[in-house]
Amino acid sequence: MSEEKKSRTETIRSEIEQEILSGHLPSGTQIDEQQLIDRFGVSRTPAREALIQLASAGLVTLVPRQGAIVSSITLRDYVALSEILVQLESLAARLASRRMTPAERDALETAYEACAAAQGDAEAYRAANDEFHGVLYEGSRNDILAKQIRTMRARMRGMRDYRFEHPARVRASLAEHKAVLDAIKVGDEDAAAEAMVRHISAGGNVYADMIAAMPDDGAAVGRGRRP
Known part of the structure; x- marks a missing residue:
């Protein structure tokens, strides 16, 4: 494939991925090649x-x-994705604690403050939460790790985001962000990794234990704003 076609492919993939991630294209939406050809003015390839x-x-x-x-x-x-995600996010926090510049640590604190200001607004907190984690991924200096985490989060988005509609979970999430931030600010890799494990695990353990014991009946979770 030529460089031009690679660029066009990346543009299409990126835009559609963001629409899926945001919930604009919910689970079950059909996307055909002709729609993409017409929309982006590209060939079939x-x-x-x-x-x-x-x-x-x-x-x-x-x-x-x-x-x-x-x-x-x-x-x-x-459940399976959650168990993997907690390890990847923990590694990102460990690497960020080791590699972040002072300016990046300041940016992480600013992102935390945005989370605090967004309490009470599920959509705003969702966006601020994404920013907090995004700053941390960038600070890890590991693009492959960051891409893997973002892909997994996109696949899990429907159920994970639903938690932000519960004020108690938002308060707990904010406290967990603070623990991660404090550890990274002082460069404590172990504490940062452990705080991230607690953060990612907190919303999933009850689901995981309950669902793991269920028969495999094919029940599915969509990518809309609610599971």
Whole structure:
């Protein structure tokens, strides 16, 4: 594939990924090649390749003669992804604690303050939470790790974001962010990693234990604002 087609493919993939991640394209939405061709003014090859990349990331499912369908995940998938995510996020916090510059630590504190200011507004807190974690990923200096975490978060978004509609969970999340921030500010790698484990695990342990004991009935969680 030429560099130009690669660039077009990346543009399509990135925009559709963001629409799935934001909930603009909820679970079950059909996306076909012709829609992408018309929308982005491209040929069939970059449109098809973008869908293949989205499918590889688990964001869509390719269906013969139907194009792509925005994926849902089963409850068991959600639990399995949660157990992996906690380890990846912990590693990101450890690396960020070691590698962040003073300016980046200040940016993380600013992101934390935005989270605090957003309490009471689920949408605003969701965006501030994304910013806090995003600053931390950048500070880890590991692009592959950051990409893996973002892909997993995109797949899990529906259920994870639903928690922000509960004030008690938002208060707990904010306190957990503070623990991560304080550890990173003093460069305590172990404390940062442990604080992130507590943060990511906090909202998922009850779900995980309950769902792991359930029969595999194929129940699924969508990517809308509610599971």
